[in-house]
Amino acid sequence: MTNQSTAVAIIGAGDIFPAYAKGLAQFGNLRLIGVADARPDAAQGRAAEFALPCMSLDHLLGSEAEIIINLTPPQAHRAVGEAVLKAGKHLYTEKPLAGSYADGAALLALAGACGLRIGCAPDTFLGGAAQAARALVDADRIGRIVAGQACMMERGPDDWHPNPEVFYRPGAGPLMDMGVYYLTQLVQLLGPIARVSGMAHTSWPVRQIPRGPRRGESIKVETPTHLVAGLAFEQGAFITLSTSFDVWKHKSSHIELYGEGGSLVLPDPNQFGGAIEVCEDDGDWLAQAPTAFTGRHRGLGVADMADALRASRPHRASGEMALHVLEAMDAILRAAxxxxxLSLQTRCARPEPVPAGFADSLQYREQGA
Ligand SMILES: NC(=O)c1ccc[n+]([C@@H]2O[C@H](COP(=O)([O-])OP(=O)(O)OC[C@H]3O[C@@H](n4cnc5c(N)ncnc54)[C@H](O)[C@@H]3O)[C@@H](O)[C@H]2O)c1
Structure with a gap:
């Protein structure tokens, strides 16, 4: 901890909280000063687990924290985010930015009016794998990218998440909850999306939790669980995206990009690491292992935002990019x-690639989080 460290606090003491508490501790430029939750028992439990002050929401909003991290469910992101901004704090929120494009746009408008910043997960595109892919794309290794496919298909969070109902309501589903990683990765590599198409399907209007402590309980499905989208990027590439909570197993790649001079296969964009494969023309696949930030680093985007505030530079996991991705997801559902x-109204700049010495600038120390 240094005098220059930025005080941060968390609202939302649920399932993802431990990953943040451990991840944030890896960055010496951050200092986690407290946790609050609408359920005081949840906040007390996490505070005791991580030796942190447990705060009421009002206490936390009035604390010395410069950035408040919102780890509530998507449907609460707008209300919690507005409270954070109205308290004069910068907001870093878990994905998606909000439960709808209208809510996300309202949050960005409020931040602009208050002169405050919004950062938003996912920040996995700052990890070693995504940055290695970015370097290959920027070096024109596969030439102009003309097409691609992205695929996130799984059986849903029914058997591992304590509150799986939330994932089947508007603001979540496979596109908003998981597709957001794929779209963010594609936008950081290719730039903004111009138009989308979409087809959406719900295989089961009521789901039974298949195993685990809540086995056999029913969940009412209120948002599509299998979606196929076409994404037309401004730079010309046409990419298909499949997202599903209806599939047990498959053998498709997470993301493949096809260029005029070769192809690139990317690992899971929900992870910081993973191997990349690249080929030139129809040559052999060459594996490329990333080096930096390949572990578990929830909070990397917050650390970058804190450093950006000190340096008066843009932060990379920006509200603008998150809003563009949210508009794309909202538009895919409307197109269906x-x-x-449908054409998109927003656009965003690609975030700057991560430079050499990035880890040192964030006073990063590996703690096996
Ligand atoms: N669980 C994961 O593996 C995971 C992974 C990546 C991202 N996320 C994202 O993190 C966020 C939280 O997910 P989670 O799985 O931890 O959810 P969760 O349901 O386990 O926990 C959410 C917590 O927020 C609290 N909360 C709800 N509304 C609130 C409000 N208005 N004010 C204060 N507290 C409120 C709840 O009481 C609960 O403790 C979501 O945006 C999700 O998309 C979760």
């Missing part, structure tokens, strides 16, 4: 309802 492609 309306049976027609």
């Amino acid at each position: 309802e309306q049976h027609r492609p």
Whole structure:
């Protein structure tokens, strides 16, 4: 801990909280000063587990924290985010930015009016794998990218998350909850999306939790659980994206990009590490292992935002990029309802690639989090 460290605090003491508490501790430029939750018992439990002060929401909003991290469910992101901004704090929120594009746009407008920043997960695109891919794309290793496919298919969080109902409500589902990693990765590599198409399907209107402590309980499904989208990027590439909570197993790659001069296969964009494969023309696949930030680093985006505030530079996991991705997801769902492609209104700049010495600038120390 140094005098220059930025005080941060967390609202939301649920399932993802431990990953943040451990991840934030790896960055010497951050100091986690407390936790609050609408359920005081949840906040007390996490505070005791991580030897942190347990705060009421009002106490936390009035604390010395410069950045408040929002780890509540998506449907609460707008209300919690507005409270944070109205308290004069910068906001870093878990994904998606909000439960709908309208809510996300309202949050960004409020931040702008208050002169405050919004940062938003996912920050996995700052990890070693995504940055190695970015370097290959920027070096034109596979030439102009013309097409690609992205695939996130799984059986849903029914058997591992303590509150799986939330994942089947508007603001979540496989696209908003998981597709957000894939879209963010694609936007950081290729830039903004111009138009989307979409088809959406719900395989089961009521789901039974298949195993675990709540086995056999029913969940009402209120948002599509299998979606196929077409993404037309401004730079010209056309990419298909499949997201599903209806599939036990498959053998598709997470992301493949096809360029005029070769192809690139990327690992899971929900992870910081993973191997990349690249080929030139129809040559052999060459594996490339990333070096920096390949472990578990929830909080890397917060550390970058804190450093950016000190240095008066843009932070990378920006509200603008998160809003663009949210608009794309919202538009895919609307395109599916309306049976027609839709143009997007927002755009965003690609975040700056991570430079050499990035870890040192964040006073990063590996703690096996
Ligand atoms: N669980 C994961 O593995 C995971 C992974 C990545 C990202 N996320 C994201 O993290 C966020 C939280 O997910 P989670 O799985 O921890 O959810 P969770 O349901 O386990 O916990 C959410 C917590 O927020 C609290 N809360 C709800 N509304 C609130 C409000 N208005 N004010 C204060 N507290 C409130 C709840 O009491 C609960 O303790 C979501 O945006 C999710 O997409 C979760």
